[in-house]
Amino acid sequence: MNLLKKIVKIVIIVFVLIITGAWLYSKTYHPNYSGELELNNLTKKVTVYFDEIGVPHINAENQKDAYTALGYLHAQDRLWQMDLVRRIAAGRLSEIFGEKLIRTDKLFSGLGIEEASDETIKNLDKNSEHYKLAVAYLNGVNQYIEDGKTPIEYTLVGVEKEKYTLKDMYNVYGYMAFSFAIAHKTDPLLNEVKEKLGSAYFKELIGAEFENLTYIKNEAKPELTGSFTKAMHDLYSVLPISPFIGSNSWVIGADKTKNGKVIFANDPHIGFSQPSVWYQAHIKTPNYEMYGFNLALTPFPLLGHNREYAYGLTMFENDDIDFYIEEENPDNNLQYKTENGFVDYKLIEKRLKIKGRKDSIYTIKVGRHGPVMNGLVDHLDDTRSIAMQWIYTMHKNELLEVGYELSHANSLSEFKAGTKKLHAPGLNIMYGDAKNNIAWFASGKLYKYRDSLYTKTYLNGASGKDEILEYLDFEQNPQAVNPSWNYVYSANNQPDSIAGILYPGYYLNEDRAERIVQLLEPKNNWTKEDVAKMIMDVTSPNAPKIASDFVNSINQNKLSASEKKAISILKSWKGNFDKNEVAPVIYNRMVYEFQKNTFSDEMGEAFKQFENTPFIEKVLPVQSKRVNSVWWDDVTTKNKIETKEEIVTSSFRNTFSFLQSQLGENVENWTWDRVVSVEYKHAVGEVAALRKYFNVGPFVTNGGDQVINNQIYDIDSTGVYKVKAGPSTRRIVDFSDVENSLSILPTGQSGRVFSKHYKDQVKKYLNGDFVKMKINKEEILKSKNVLIINPK
Incomplete structure (x- = not known):
């Protein structure tokens, strides 16, 4: 008996030692949020205050010191993320993940990103401020690599840390530019339809591009001084860093707000991953201040604000690949x-x-x-x-300058000068300031071909007739400055005509744009709280119209009581994607069955890629209200031409049968929360044993595809909707109360799995709550965690 007691005691002691050791070991993987450290190349002490969500508030005597500190701090929270993103553009993911990334690496290595980076770096002005600050930032990153604790991912994957160069930074810009582009996902498919199915099928598809449009209006007034189809689908599905997809932004002019000052809102839509895409940091020196959101390995924020102005972006979706x-x-x-x-x-x-x-x-x-x-x-x-x-890859790359100038502007005019330097990717750059200026600039190098050329199919490389004829001056780019309607917005939708033409692109359907205008237009007393509610809106203005077209085309003879109940729910739906709604479940499945029955017989395997492109989302509302269509005929049935009624009725019966099998007999129990979920995935979370430690979720979420609270998922045969992308941050800046501006990240500030800030924002994000972006000095000085960085 005594022996047994001794064994039990020893086992308990060993267990406690293991747990204690593991805990102590994990502490070494925490970012350093307090204490003191030394860095080379600092001229004076830098003090960093970390707030409740882990955002560093960097106080320095000069910008060079501030950016050195930023690089170090960014690396200690996001080094693994930096490593992944710099490897993508260079085609180096196979080095750490093996064979499954070979095809992705071959694609990216062949795009010319590295060669363009080399050319850009050769021509950089080494005396420019943006160059000096970028080098200071990289110096900080590399000092962390040299002296800081190696993130656990490097051990798990078995890869060594490497120092970073300017070329790595420019490669990140290259990846960003390519992931914004849509042509490689659309053009090969449209070309195949044209060549294999013929002009009747092709013309019906492309005709949808010019219907159901909500245009972004242009108007420029003075500044106020105011005082590859399948291949691409497969390659993107295995990327450990998610692509850029869509976005919302609106800036409300002073005359439409309750307090008479501009309110700025922005939520860029990017593929979800863990850690979150953006890293927040607040820099303050005697002559400079910016609260910014940085991409991995980039020194200057693409989203930011201070007391004087705020800026952000959405994807332009212009055509810059042929x-x-x-x-x-x-x-x-x-x-x-x-x-x-x-x-x-x-x-x-x-x-x-x-x-x-x-x-x-x-x-x-x-x-x-x-x-x-x-x-x-x-x-x-x-x-x-x-x-x-x-x-x-065709033009001078000034993306480093663009980032610097957007984040260092002293007026709207200076800010606009920075937007002019962007050649690619095309971005809608949004602006609002304390002097009551509001602006939207569709930035990117725009160009013209001969009038009759349709550029979304393959062009003739040999004739010389399909070449770019001219590049447009930036003043011909779509833009609005202090427009008479007192707001600007973008939801990746078609800009109004410029230079006498509608500029071609891969613009998304009008749902979000129409809803934004629907909400903004009639109201003239907006508050920050109203905007916070609007940014979480889950109503689609067009989904009920499509649902109505479906209902009106269903042959309702011989339907069961439950089938009639499902139709009644769909018919009375207001387009809202709330968790307890039944209609979104019926609607999404109906959309899948309708699109499959319409297009898959002609397209074959290509339908699997077409079914989740932005293009099919534009086709859907047009196709659903057509009476006659060449696509209705099922080419697999001989001697019979199908009608719209047959296609839609068959789609409904398939929908009902599937949902009964999936969710049970009672239609009223088919609620949205039973089929929609989101999980924020880490690259090493693909290993089953590590998933629960590195991935965040899954969670039930609110919202749907192409509503303002945009939750992007595939509509496919599974009948479950795993959200893969959405708002990468939500930001609201109210210039009547700028010190209480709001933001939220999907998971947390840190990419270090043992950090308390790895996922501390996720529940707030899912609930539609926000945290404060602190710029008030007194509040910041109360921070519990203070890190002193001294010159070495």
Whole structure:
């Protein structure tokens, strides 16, 4: 008995020691939020106050010291995220994740991002302020790599830390630019429809681009001084860092607010991942202040505010990628044809390092229209050589300057000068200030082709007739400055005409835009609280119209009582995607069945890629109200032409049968919260044993696809809606009370799994709550965690 007691005692002691050791070990992986440390290249002491959500408030005597500290602090919270994003554009993910990322690496390595980064760095002005501050930031990052604790992910994956360079920074910009683009997800599909199905099918699809549009209006007034279809789908699905997708922003002019000052709102929509995309930091020096949101490995915030102005962005969705069919020399495939004869491709050799395998060496052919994508994209099923022309790699890259100038402007005029320097990606840059200016600039290098050319299918690379004819002056870009209607907004929708044309792009459907205008237009006493409520709005103005078109086309003979109940719920729906609503469940399944029954017989396997593109979302409201369509006929049935009624009725019966099987007999129990969820996934959370430690969630969430609180998911055969993207932050800046401006992140400020700020915002985010963006000095000085950084 005594022996047994001794064994039990020893086991308990060992267990306690293991738990204590694990706890102590985990503490070494915490970011350093208090105490003192020393850094090289500082001229004076920097004091950092960390607030309740882990945001560093950096107080320095000069900006160079502040940006050195920012780099160090950014790295201690987000080093692993920095590593992943710098590897994407360089095609280096296979080094750490192995074979499943080979195709993604080959694609990105061939886009020309690295070569464009090299060219840009060669021409940088080493005496410019933006260059000096970028170098200071990188110096801070690299000092953390040298002296700071290695994040646990490096140990789990088995990879060594590497120091960062300016090229890594520019590669991040390149990835951002490509992930904003939509052409590579749409053009190959449209080209296939045109070539394989013919003009009748093609014209019906592209006709939807010019219907159901809510235009962003243009008006410029003076400043107030005021005193690849499948391939691309597959490649993006395995990325450990999520792409940029959509966004909302609106800025309400002083005449429409209760307190007579501008209110600014912005929520960029980006693929969800863990950690969150944005890193918050507040910099204060004697002559500079900015509360900003930075992307990984970027020194200057793309979203920010201070007491004088606020700015943010949405994706412009303009067309800045075009595909060309290159006619190669039949006697020498290293040459391609131009209007002046055959010329040589430029050949670039690439080496791909793969974890657990020998290196892969391959050659990329680059012509005047860019790299030939065959071989870079395994599923590019075309015997012709397809080249990709991308504005990002064609022109001078001033993205570092853009970030600096947006975050260091002293007036609206200076801010606008910064927006002019953006060539790609196209962004709607939003602005509001304490002097009651509001503005929207659609920024990017815009250009024209010959009038009859449709650029969303493959162009002729040999003729010389399908080339860019001219670039537009920035003043011809869509924009509005202090417009007479007293607000500006963007929801990735079509801008009104410029230079006599509607500028082509991949604009999203009008739902969010229409709802924003619907809410903003009639009200003239807006408050911060009203805007906070609006940013969480879950009502679609167009979904009920589509649902009504469905209901009116269903043959309701011989329906059961439960089927009639489902139709009644759909018919009376107001378009709201609240958790306890039944209609969204019926509607989303109906949309899937309707689109499948309409398009899949002609498209075959390509339908799986078409069903979740922005393009099909624009087609849906147009197709649902058509009476006749070439797409209605099911080509798999012989000697019979299907009608709209047959397609819609069949879709409803399939919907009802599926939902009964999935959710039970009682229609009233088919609530939205039973099928929608969100999980914020970490790269190493893909390993089942690590998922619960690194991933955050899953949670039931509120909202739906293309409502203001945009929860983006695939509508597919599964009948469950796993949210993959949405607001990457929500921000509200009220210039009548700027010290109490609001924000929220989806999970938390830190990317370190043992940090208390890894997921401390998630419940607030899901509930539609906010936290304060502190800029009040007295409040900041009360922070419990203070880190002193001394010169070494």
